[in-house]
Amino acid sequence: MNTNNFNAKVTLVGAGPGDPELLTIKALKAIQAATVLLVDDLVNADVVAFASPTARIVHVGKRGGCKSTPQAFIEKLMVMAAREGENVVRLKGGDPFIFGRGGEEVEHLLAADVEVEVINGITxxxxxxxxxxxxxxxxxxxxxxxxxxxxxxxxxxxxxxxxxxxxxxxxxxxxxxxxxxxxxxxxxxxxxxxxxxxxxxxxxxxxxxxxxxxxxxxxxxxxxxxxxxxxxxxxxxxxxxxxxxxxxxxxxxxxxxx
CATH class of the missing domain: 3.30.950.10 (Tetrapyrrole methylase, C-terminal domain)
Known part of the structure; x- marks a missing residue:
């Protein structure tokens, strides 16, 4: 694996409201290219199905009123995988920047010298x-x-x-x-x-x-x-x-x- 932090990158992808046909073309390409996907609970399984058969899919549930994966743990996973040279996609329901905690994740990744790209989704x-x-x-x-x-x-x-x-x-x-x-x-x-x-x-x-x-x-x-x-x-x-x-x-x- 590539451990050069300079190349470390994470893509925050908006999976949209649920209907997989509402994905943007850019989001679809990012999902298909990912080697590691960190997937929120509200992401439709039909969207996750676009991932490569060889991709590692990690479900990091976050839903109000239910037991959730701690945000700090999710951020740690993103940084670790990116530093190992993985093509990391953080897949979120809706849009990452509308009540998706995308802002917090961007701040954390940049502080860890990890490059970030954000792909919008329909909220x-x-x-x-x-x-x-x-x-x-x-x-x-x-x-x-x-x-x-x-x-x-x-x-x-x-x-x-x-x-x-x-x-x-x-x-x-x-x-x-x-x-x-x-x-x-x-x-x-x-x-x-x-x-x-x-x-x-x-x-x-x-x-x-x-x-x-x-x-x-x-x-x-x-x-x-x-x-x-x-x-x-x-x-x-x-x-x-x-x-x-x-x-x-x-x-x-x-x-x-x-």
Whole structure:
């Protein structure tokens, strides 16, 4: 193996929301060329299947509410494999730089004198509404979009939902919430301080996959809808006037199991 650190390199690859046909050509080439792949839990097995039969595949699960591989251990594996001359791909669901901890990994790799390349993937917050033929921005309904996580970092209070609610209302923004199902009651309560209960919402589970499910509702009925339809992680919650277009686009019924 090549132990020359100068040649050490890791590629962070966005595997997209699940549908393997949504991979970019660049991501596909990187996966096929890898000799070592460190794969997150939410990456579809059909995406991993593009890897070379001789590649070493290491599953480093990271999913909210489940036992996860420590981040420090993942970073150590990347550095070790790269220094051994392996063609290392860190395969992440969605996009590495949207709630994928890609920024932390880039910082760690560069500090270890390991070259890094990042290949973007389609994030689930975009794929979720696209599957319903609804945009995140619209000249008449939304002048911008905010991506935010509903999962608080240990020791952090998380997002300021009251301030976000004001921004959504005053600036006509679409709010896209990742990892928000477990904290939906708190999020709903705080958003209702500045947004009407009738504000349109859609919850999309397993966006882009054959078993995708979604429920169209309102902010006032958000938690009740999640409970009634038994929607669970991984889900994306989208809030804002663009959701009115779900019905207008003549999509599937409010809840669909493909």
């Amino acid at each position: 689930s917050g975009l794929a979720a509404v696209t599957s319903l033929r609804v945009p995140l921005t619209h000249r008449e309904h939304a002048h911008g979009v905010v991506f935010v996580t509903g999962h608080s970092h240990p020791g952090s209070q998380g997002a300021d939902w009251r301030s976000l609610a004001v921004a959504v209302r005053e600036a006509k923004l679409t709010l896209v919430i990742y990892m928000g199902v477990s904290g939906a009651a708190r999020i709903q309560e705080q958003l209702l301080t500045a947004l009407p209960a009738a504000t349109p919402c859609v919850i999309v589970q397993r966006a882009s996959l054959p078993d995708q499910r979604q429920a169209v509702t309102t902010l006032g009925d958000l938690t009740q809808t999640i409970a009634r339809e038994k929607l669970a992680s991984p889900c994306v919650i989208v809030i804002g006037d663009v959701v009115k277009g779900v019905a207008a686009a003549s999509c599937a019924p409010a809840v669909r199991v493909a």
